[in-house]
Amino acid sequence: MNKKNLILYLIVLVFGIAAPFVFPAFKVQLSILCVLIVLSTTWNIQGGEMGYNSFGNILFYGLGMYLCASVQVGMFFPLAEWTESGGEKTFVHTPAQFFQGMAVGLVVAAIVPTIVAGLIGYSILGLRGHYFAICTLGLGVAAGEISGGIEIIGAGQGFTTPPFPDFGGLEARGEFFYFLSFFVLVFTFIAVKAIYSTRFKLILNAIRDNEDKAEAMGIQTMKYKIIGWMISAFFCGLAGGIMGGLVGYIDSTDVAFDGREMGVFMVLMAILGGKGTLWGPIIGATIFHIFKEGFWTFFLGWQYVALGVLIVVIVIYFPEGIMGWLREKYPERFGEVVDEADRKAQVELK
Amino acid sequence: MITIQACLDGILLGVLFALIAYGMALQWGVMNIINIAQGDLVILGGYIAYFMYLYGIHPAWGIIVSPIIMYFIGIGIYKLVINKVVDRDLFISILATFGISILFMQLMNFAFGADVVLANSGYGTTFLFDSNVVLPNSKIFSAAVSIVFAICLVIYMKKSKLGRAIRATAQNARAAKILGVDTEKVYAATFGINAALCGVAGALISITFTIHPYMGLPYTIRSFMIVIVAGLGNLPGVALSGMGLGVFEEFADYILGTEFRIGSVFLLLVLILVYRRFKLSRKREYLK
Numbered sequence: 001m002n003k004k005n006l007i008l009y010l011i012v013l014v015f016g017i018a019a020p021f022v023f024p025a026f027k028v029q030l031s032i033l034c035v036l037i038v039l040s041t042t043w044n045i046q047g048g049e050m051g052y053n054s055f056g057n058i059l060f061y062g063l064g065m066y067l068c069a070s071v072q073v074g075m076f077f078p079l080a081e082w083t084e085s086g087g088e089k090t091f092v093h094t095p096a097q098f099f100q101g102m103a104v105g106l107v108v109a110a111i112v113p114t115i116v117a118g119l120i121g122y123s124i125l126g127l128r129g130h131y132f133a134i135c136t137l138g139l140g141v142a143a144g145e146i147s148g149g150i151e152i153i154g155a156g157q158g159f160t161t162p163p164f165p166d167f168g169g170l171e172a173r174g175e176f177f178y179f180l181s182f183f184v185l186v187f188t189f190i191a192v193k194a195i196y197s198t199r200f201k202l203i204l205n206a207i208r209d210n211e212d213k214a215e216a217m218g219i220q221t222m223k224y225k226i227i228g229w230m231i232s233a234f235f236c237g238l239a240g241g242i243m244g245g246l247v248g249y250i251d252s253t254d255v256a257f258d259g260r261e262m263g264v265f266m267v268l269m270a271i272l273g274g275k276g277t278l279w280g281p282i283i284g285a286t287i288f289h290i291f292k293e294g295f296w297t298f299f300l301g302w303q304y305v306a307l308g309v310l311i312v313v314i315v316i317y318f319p320e321g322i323m324g325w326l327r328e329k330y331p332e333r334f335g336e337v338v339d340e341a342d343r344k345a346q347v348e349l350k
Numbered sequence: 351m352i353t354i355q356a357c358l359d360g361i362l363l364g365v366l367f368a369l370i371a372y373g374m375a376l377q378w379g380v381m382n383i384i385n386i387a388q389g390d391l392v393i394l395g396g397y398i399a400y401f402m403y404l405y406g407i408h409p410a411w412g413i414i415v416s417p418i419i420m421y422f423i424g425i426g427i428y429k430l431v432i433n434k435v436v437d438r439d440l441f442i443s444i445l446a447t448f449g450i451s452i453l454f455m456q457l458m459n460f461a462f463g464a465d466v467v468l469a470n471s472g473y474g475t476t477f478l479f480d481s482n483v484v485l486p487n488s489k490i491f492s493a494a495v496s497i498v499f500a501i502c503l504v505i506y507m508k509k510s511k512l513g514r515a516i517r518a519t520a521q522n523a524r525a526a527k528i529l530g531v532d533t534e535k536v537y538a539a540t541f542g543i544n545a546a547l548c549g550v551a552g553a554l555i556s557i558t559f560t561i562h563p564y565m566g567l568p569y570t571i572r573s574f575m576i577v578i579v580a581g582l583g584n585l586p587g588v589a590l591s592g593m594g595l596g597v598f599e600e601f602a603d604y605i606l607g608t609e610f611r612i613g614s615v616f617l618l619l620v621l622i623l624v625y626r627r628f629k630l631s632r633k634r635e636y637l638k
Contacts, residue, residue, distance in 0.1 A: 053441045123624040123627065123628070124620075124624065126624075126627040126628070126631055126636065127623055127624075127627050127636070128636050129440060129441065130384055130440040130441060130444055131578075131623055131627075133441055133444055134384070134444070134571075134574055134619070134623075135619065135620055135623045135624075137571075138571060138616040138617075138619040138620050138623075139616070139620055141567065141571075141612075141613075141616045142613050142614075142616035142617045142619075142620065144613075145609075145610065145612045145613030145616065146610065146613040146617075148609065148613075149607070149609040149610050149613070260452065264448060264452075267445065268445075271445075301460075302456075304452055304453070304455065304456035304459075305453055305456050305457060305460075307449075307452055307453075308449045308450065308451070308452040308453025308454075308455075308456065309449070309453060310449070311445060311446070311448060311449030311452065312431055312446050312449040312450060312453070315435075315442055315445045315446045315449065316431065316434045316435065316442075316446060319438075319442060
């Protein structure tokens with residue numbers, strides 16, 4: 001890492017830490033932004049780098065959400081009675097219980113989806129291209145429909161996550177969730193950057209570019225595909241766990257397994273920023289979140305119409321994303337050697 | 351008795367699914383596009399029939415009116431969006447039609463409200479086996495109409511000039527272009543015919559079952575499933591697997607309960623894909 005990059009990262013870090021104090025009104029939005037960035041960055045691991053476009057990462061997200069909340073409640077109180085009371089405050093977590101439950105819950109929310117991804121990975125990742133996309137879409141929707149029929153996690157009426165404990169009037173909920181999600185974001189970024197600097201990323205790229213050839217070169221593609229998918233699942237579960245606590249209420253099809261919103265958002269953010277780049281999903285998520293919040297606030301009711309139009313426009317006109325556009329415009333910045341004569345010839349062709 | 355009831359219900363329902371799936375197979379084969387908005391086109395067709403019912407016209411006329419309107423809507427969608435994704439990666443078309451699907455869902459929600467509606471045809475019911483098996487006549491009517499439409503379409507595809515052009519484009523678009531087929535027009539017509547088929551199916555669904563703006567996606571998944579089981583361009587296969595799916599659904603509904611009905615359809619899709627994948631991987635192949 002050179003000096004210029006280090007300074008840039010430090011600025012981002014300082015800005016990230018100062019953000020909730022500079023913009024106290026946007027704490028929740030900033031936390032959601034952190035979660036969105038985590039989701040799109042990790043979707044990009046198997047969607048962008050590996051070329052396996054999944055609509056089903058929402059499965060791990062929702063799983064993490066339910067698991068985190070269930071563990072947090074189930075560690076101290078009977079889960080069935082909690083969900084039956086539907087958020088009535090018959091049981092109250094003490095601060096120690098809340099944080100203990102959250103910590104254990106997040107660990108479970110990260111580990112279990114990873115294991116699930118490993119278990120189903122061998123069957124699902126044998127599908128390619130659009131079959132994989134549709135199959136994972138089916139998985140996500142099926143998970144939502146089935147979890148909506150399970151009584152112990154609230155079935156159709158939803159699941160209220162434990163409310164944030166009261167420290168004698170000190171309102172720290174926003175700060176707590178912001179720093180939690182920001183910490184996970186930093187952790188994700190460091191992990192993803194570390195992954196991208198290894199041979200593993202090259203293997204994923206090889207699988208994306210030509211899986212048969214990669215296999216012929218002696219790479220055990222299935223093993224690496226499953227590992228990539230498991231890494232995605234790990235962070236998706238973690239993000240889901242945080243989001244559950246942040247929203248405070250889990251519904252099977254509208255919050256947890258929301259394939260129509262979050263499941264598409266993570267794909268869209270990565271595509272908007274540029275698939276297969278480190279910074280692309282981060283930029284994409286930021287722009288998307290600002291746009292979305294603006295629309296959700298000023299054109300309430302029309303947000304899905306806007307979303308549909310946005311998806312079509314992005315997919316048709318910006319399939320390479322912002323980073324892809326920049327790359328075409330300034331190839332030197334991305335370390336590509338450009339032959340001056342070649343470029344002139346291309347300009348003339350146009 | 352419940353077995354016979356579920357089987358008959360399933361078969362009558364499956365014929366409708368097969369009609370939608372035939373449209374999907376058509377556009378998939380010709381344009382190499384998987385249309386996630388298929389189900390929403392069906393629901394839109396249903397709302398057209400429902401609208402006629404609201405204005406006092408018998409909803410059965412919807413099976414004539416709805417495909418005509420849907421044909422033009424289909425052509426409009428093609429001109430606006432689909433013609434830009436035809437030659438691209440399949441994932442692009444999936445995502446773009448997903449966008450259209452969300453758009454349609456919400457527009458229908460605005461236009462017609464979020465209530466579950468049904469256009470009452472007033473056809474009465476048939477009782478079989480000492481009234482142990484109850485069949486609404488509208489279901490029988492809708493299955494019959496679907497079969498008639500499917501047969502008409504098959505004959506049209508075999509005999510007419512446009513049908514020949516569509517089949518030629520499906521086989522080899524480039525060669526068809528060289529031989530003077532205007533492929534752009536063929537694509538538009540294909541998408542229009544698909545939308546019209548969805549319109550017929552939707553009108554039938556609005557008189558037999560219920561429609562709701564958000565019910566589209568399951569129809570897409572069902573038709574996708576039928577197509578991958580039957581294969582492209584295999585009409586008897588489409589009809590049979592459609593009926594099989596219908597029967598499966600009725601039994602899932604009866605055994606697991608209605609709340610797991612849609613979930614079981616999606617799970618079945620995953621299972622079928624995984625089964626196909628393992629079967630093919632023995633020969634070191636994969637689904638293409």
